[in-house]
Amino acid sequence: METLLQQNEKKGANKVLLAAVGIAVLVIAVILGLLYLKPTTQEVKKQVLEGAYLEGTPEFEALTNKIIIFNDNENTMESPTGLGTITMFARSTIRNNSDKRLSALQIRVSVVDPFDKVIREKTQIVVPSQNAETMGPKENLSVTVPIEGFSKEDDRARVKWKVTAIKIEK
Numbered sequence: 529m530e531t532l533l534q535q536n537e538k539k540g541a542n543k544v545l546l547a548a549v550g551i552a553v554l555v556i557a558v559i560l561g562l563l564y565l566k567p568t569t570q571e572v573k574k575q576v577l578e579g580a581y582l583e584g585t586p587e588f589e590a591l592t593n594k595i596i597i598f599n600d601n602e603n604t605m606e607s608p609t610g611l612g613t614i615t616m617f618a619r620s621t622i623r624n625n626s627d628k629r630l631s632a633l634q635i636r637v638s639v640v641d642p643f644d645k646v647i648r649e650k651t652q653i654v655v656p657s658q659n660a661e662t663m664g665p666k667e668n669l670s671v672t673v674p675i676e677g678f679s680k681e682d683d684r685a686r687v688k689w690k691v692t693a694i695k696i697e698k
Contacts, residue, residue: 576632576653580695588694594626595633597689604687606678614678618687622654622669629662631655634693637673642685650675651692662697 567575581588600619607615618637624630638649652673656663663669678684 573653576655577634577693577695579698580632580634580693583692591626591628591694591696592691594624595630595691595694596623596625597621597635597691598623599687599689601687609676612679613676614680614682615674615676616648616678616684616687618673618675618689620671620687620689622663622671624663624665624667624669627665629664629697630694631662631697632693632695633691635671635673636690636692637675638688638690639675639678639684640686640688641683647682647684648675648677 581591583592598621600621603619605617605619607617609615616639618639622633622635633654634651635654636649636651638646640646650673654669654671656669
């Protein structure tokens with residue numbers, strides 16, 4: 529009689545195990561579905577810069593002359609990584625001297641050697657903080673850009689900053 533009761537308990541445990549596995553598979557499927565619906569980084573960048581003035585247009589040339597980038601060499605830091613490379617954290621202050629409100633900027637940060645040869649370069653989109661969704665005339669914005677992949681032998685002379693796209697508030 530005891531063996532009959534033990535077999536019935538095992539069958540009930542199998543049903544619970546199957547139900548738990550089924551729920552787990554369902555939860556994983558929902559998470560993967562949500563991740564699949566999330567826009568890619570390239571799509572987000574495209575949305576942010578939609579309607580922006582790009583390098584080479586007359587509007588861009590007029591606006592870019594009024595955006596000043598102050599390189600903050602004293603606060604630029606470097607940090608070794610666990611892989612033996614070095615990550616630099618380049619810092620600057622961007623000043624909007626135009627009479628327009630800026631909603632986004634695309635900047636290119638280059639680390640060059642003493643002969644102005646680019647060692648590493650990174651393009652990043654800068655959006656004003658959530659507190660102030662735009663950068664008004666005569667306002668400043670502090671920016672830190674991490675640039676990875678330097679070796680100890682790289683002769684990093686200085687950091688160059690360049691605006692490559694400007695989006696104004698409409």
